[in-house]
Amino acid sequence: xxxxSSLCLxxxxxxxxxxxxxxxxxxxxxxxxxxxxLIGEATASMMAAIWLILLALCRPRGRVTTMLLFGxxxxxxxTWLDVLDEFIAYPPQSHLFTWLESLPAPISMTLLTWGxxxxxxxxxxxxxxLKQREHFHREHSLIDPVTQLYSLQYLLIQLNREAVxxxxxxxxxxxxxxxxxxxxxxxxxxxxxxxxxALNEVASALEVALRETDLACRYTSxxxxxxxxxxxxxxxxxxxxxIQDCSxxxxxxxxxxxxxxxxxxxxxxxxxxxxxxxxxLAGAKRASSAAxxxx
Amino acid sequence: MIPGNFAYLHDxxxxxxxxxxxxxxxxxxxxxxxxxxxxSQLFLEDLAYPGAQVxxxxxxxxxxxxxRELAEQPQLALELGQxxxxxxxxxxxxxxxxxxxxxxxxxxxxxxQKGIExxxxxxxxxxxGKLYIRLTESASLSTQQRMLFEIVLSACRLLLKEQxxxxxxxxxxxxxxxxxxxxxxxxxxxxxxxxxxPRCAIxxxxxxxxxxxxxxxxxxxxxxxxxxxHLLHPPQLLQAHLRRIFRKNLGQAWSLEYTASYLxxxxxxxxxxxxxxxxxxKLLVDEVRGQEALHLMDLNQxxxxxxxxxxxxxxxxxxxxxxxxxxxxVPSAFRCGS
Numbered sequence: 001x002x003x004x005s006s007l008c009l010x011x012x013x014x015x016x017x018x019x020x021x022x023x024x025x026x027x028x029x030x031x032x033x034x035x036x037x038l039i040g041e042a043t044a045s046m047m048a049a050i051w052l053i054l055l056a057l058c059r060p061r062g063r064v065t066t067m068l069l070f071g072x073x074x075x076x077x078x079t080w081l082d083v084l085d086e087f088i089a090y091p092p093q094s095h096l097f098t099w100l101e102s103l104p105a106p107i108s109m110t111l112l113t114w115g116x117x118x119x120x121x122x123x124x125x126x127x128x129x130l131k132q133r134e135h136f137h138r139e140h141s142l143i144d145p146v147t148q149l150y151s152l153q154y155l156l157i158q159l160n161r162e163a164v165x166x167x168x169x170x171x172x173x174x175x176x177x178x179x180x181x182x183x184x185x186x187x188x189x190x191x192x193x194x195x196x197x198a199l200n201e202v203a204s205a206l207e208v209a210l211r212e213t214d215l216a217c218r219y220t221s222x223x224x225x226x227x228x229x230x231x232x233x234x235x236x237x238x239x240x241x242x243i244q245d246c247s248x249x250x251x252x253x254x255x256x257x258x259x260x261x262x263x264x265x266x267x268x269x270x271x272x273x274x275x276x277x278x279x280x281l282a283g284a285k286r287a288s289s290a291a292x293x294x295x
Numbered sequence: 296m297i298p299g300n301f302a303y304l305h306d307x308x309x310x311x312x313x314x315x316x317x318x319x320x321x322x323x324x325x326x327x328x329x330x331x332x333x334x335s336q337l338f339l340e341d342l343a344y345p346g347a348q349v350x351x352x353x354x355x356x357x358x359x360x361x362x363r364e365l366a367e368q369p370q371l372a373l374e375l376g377q378x379x380x381x382x383x384x385x386x387x388x389x390x391x392x393x394x395x396x397x398x399x400x401x402x403x404x405x406x407x408q409k410g411i412e413x414x415x416x417x418x419x420x421x422x423x424g425k426l427y428i429r430l431t432e433s434a435s436l437s438t439q440q441r442m443l444f445e446i447v448l449s450a451c452r453l454l455l456k457e458q459x460x461x462x463x464x465x466x467x468x469x470x471x472x473x474x475x476x477x478x479x480x481x482x483x484x485x486x487x488x489x490x491x492x493p494r495c496a497i498x499x500x501x502x503x504x505x506x507x508x509x510x511x512x513x514x515x516x517x518x519x520x521x522x523x524x525h526l527l528h529p530p531q532l533l534q535a536h537l538r539r540i541f542r543k544n545l546g547q548a549w550s551l552e553y554t555a556s557y558l559x560x561x562x563x564x565x566x567x568x569x570x571x572x573x574x575x576x577k578l579l580v581d582e583v584r585g586q587e588a589l590h591l592m593d594l595n596q597x598x599x600x601x602x603x604x605x606x607x608x609x610x611x612x613x614x615x616x617x618x619x620x621x622x623x624x625v626p627s628a629f630r631c632g633s
Contacts, residue, residue: 145323152478153367184453188381192319220370220482221377271476278481282461289461 003056003069010052010073014080021081021097025088038086045079052076064118071111078105144218146196147203155217155225159270162229167266174236174263176226176243177277178202179285181256183222198255205250209243225277236261258284301533301558304352304434304572308412308528311347312385314354316378317361318342324365331357331364346526351414351434358439369474372442373483376449386523387411391454393515398504401428403520409535410527415447416538422594426504429496431542431586433535435574441471444495449483451497456485458508465499468492493589493629533558533568534579541583548607551576585621588614592626599626 052072059065081101090097142154159175166173180186180202187195199222206216206224215227226243228236240261247257260280264273302308318328329339335353342349365371380388387404394400401419408416414436418429428451430444448467455465466487473480473490480488540557541549554576555562569575588602597605603614618626 145325156476184377184381185457192378192382220479221374223482271478274478275481279486282486285461 003059003061003065006066006069006073007053007056010076013073014077017077017081017100018084021084021088021090024094024096025090028087028089032089033086038083041079041082041086045076045083048072048076048079064115064122067111068115068119071108071113071115074104074108075112078102078108147199147218149203149206149224150215150217152217152219152225155215155219155227156270158215159227162227163264163270166229166264170266171230172232172263174228174231174233174239174261175273175277176228176236176240176259176261177219177281178206178224178226178243178247179258179281180222180251181258181285181288183255186255198251201250202247202257205246206243209239209246223281231263233261233263236263258288260284300530301536301568302412302528302530303533303568304355305350306530307348307350308530308532309349309351309354309414310385310387310411310526311342311349312382313379313413314349314357315342316382317354317357317375320371320375320378321361321364324368326361326364331360334360348528351412351532354414355436355439358442362439362442370479370483372445373449373479376446376451377453377483379446380450380453386519386526387413388454389519390516390523391458392508392510393512393519394508395511395513395516396505396507397426397455397459397499399516400508403516403523407523407527409531410529411523412532412535413447414443416535418542420594421501424501426499426501427494427496427594428499429494429590431495431538431583433538434532434572435534435578435582437573444469448495448497452484455497455499455503458510459503459506460509463499463503463506465497468494468496468498470495493593494586532572534572534574537579538583541580542587545584545587545606549580581617581621584617588618588621589629592629602626 052069055065055068055072059068078101081097085097085101142151143149144151162173165171180198183195183198186198199218202224203216203218206226210216210226211228213229217225217227219225226239228239231239240259244257244259247259251257258281260277262273262276262280318331321331322328332339332353335356337349337353337357341347362371379385382388387407390403390407391400394403401417404417405419412433414433416431416433418427418431420427420429430447432440432443436443448469452465452467455463464487465485466489467484468489469480470492471490537554551562551565555565558565560568566576569579584606588606591597591605592602595601599611599614602608603611606614608614608617615625618624618629622629
């Protein structure tokens with residue numbers, strides 16, 4: 001827990017002050033205690049203690065926190081002394097406790113106020129930054145609105161990063177491209193809404209089929225790309241088949257998908273890699289439509 | 296001569312169908328339709344009734360706004376084209392869908408082109424066993440030209456692939472450079488894309504013209520043709536008309552006075568009308584001639600004097616000067632480049 005030491009210090013000081021008060025003064029008899037006064041002062045002291053603890057809990061360590069904690073701890077001590085003097089009568093010649101009760105109060109209040117002003121300024125800076133970040137998220141949305149998968153931009157950022165890492169460690173980095181067959185026609189016959197549903201089904205199938213390290217994104221209209229880090233060619237063939245089967249099962253026969261895969265060669269640009277995948281996909285589609293026509 | 300009755304960019308001359316698809320796509324990207332059309336002098340209620348028409352100026356304004364809003368989505372126009380082609384409800388696409396073959400579809404489109412404004416003109420040509428479907432603008436599109444061409448190309452390519460099958464050879468030529476990171480053109484326009492081309496065109500082999508369409512239906516095609524006839528709105532865009540006649544009569548030197556008398560209006564009126572649409576006579580003639588010169592040079596491998604002769608230039612020198620104005624380079628440099 002943060003700020004434990006400050007709380008402990010406040011506790012130690014309060015114990016020292018209490019024992020000092022008992023040493024100097026004398027306990028009052030029960031008749032002399034003003035109960036209404038006691039309740040008021042005890043409540044104030046309790047609340048001050050709660051403030052102190054809450055502050056210690058929510059603030060990170062730092063200059064502002066130290067100031068706030070010091071201010072509120074001092075304030076709490078003065079209220080505690082107020083409570084004590086309901087029970088203890090001090091000898092008239094000793095002025096120490098009357099001073100201790102009244103003098104630190106304005107100092108603690110000033111410290112607290114000052115700390116709060118700085119806190120306010122700090123919060124404004126944080127807000128500004130948050131606003132900027134929110135702006136960034138809105139402007140450069142990295143999530144595809146239809147399928148809630150990542151968008152191509154995000155995949156490219158990740159691909160760039162992974163490519164550098166894989167080149168360095170000499171590991172194979174693979175990609176699978178998924179395309180829905182006859183999606184345009186399906187869209188026309190059943191409407192764009194049904195088309196979006198199909199896209200969502202493929203998206204969730206991809207999420208099920210993938211490992212935790214893999215990343216699926218929506219490339220464009222009916223095309224998806226999956227990034228498979230540290231996956232050699234023979235494994236990516238298996239994954240490609242798995243993805244195809246999962247997607248076909250999710251689409252329940254209404255549509256089918258074609259998948260192609262490629263493993264990045266060292267130093268290959270993303271443009272070249274995507275070109276290779278697109279060409280393979282076009283080839284696969286041509287082959288399947290030729291096969292259909294032959295039947 | 297034809298009496299002067301023409302439409303302008305601010306007249307409601309374009310089927311609302313296209314705009315509705317644009318708004319639907321925008322909504323997909325979390326942009327509210329009413330936000331998008333704000334400032335376009337258009338209201339959502341205008342789009343609600345069947346056969347609604349909108350002003351080309353509004354469509355261009357909205358496209359510009361959409362492009363700005365979704366600047367980080369380079370595939371926007373291509374996606375839009377696919378949506379327009381797969382969407383229901385426009386006779387232009389019914390004509391294409393039920394035509395017996397590509398030749399039938401193109402003939403049907405040509406007959407309605409003057410009556411249904413799409414901001415793009417289709418120029419069809421056969422040359423050495425190839426079929427060229429060339430796109431030219433029917434009005435000054437300025438910065439939206441590329442976006443509009445992308446929409447039309449992606450829509451047409453999808454229709455072609457659907458009707459002729461995935462194996463059909465389709466090449467697409469784009470008059471702009473390949474973007475640094477080109478991940479979308481191959482998906483939407485296929486493997487055969489030529490950048491920095493002297494024209495914007497779809498190229499097929501001639502045999503594709505008579506290959507039967509998959510969804511061909513004589514009765515539905517006849518029905519679509521009838522519907523199209525009812526939808527024709529006679530006054531065509533003045534700019535579109537001028538571009539068409541300039542293109543057809545390259546051998547003629549078109550002057551403002553001559554053109555005005557040909558249209559049956561005074562030169563001052565013609566000037567004013569063109570200014571209203573944000574262009575001027577000289578620019579219009581020059582645009583068309585520039586496009587045609589580049590196209591003819593590439594297609595026929597003509598030399599400067601052949602081109603100068605065909606295009607009514609006084610001599611080769613003035614052709615060279617004009618060519619430099621159009622492209623910023625001399626013709627020979629362009630020939631080497633291509």
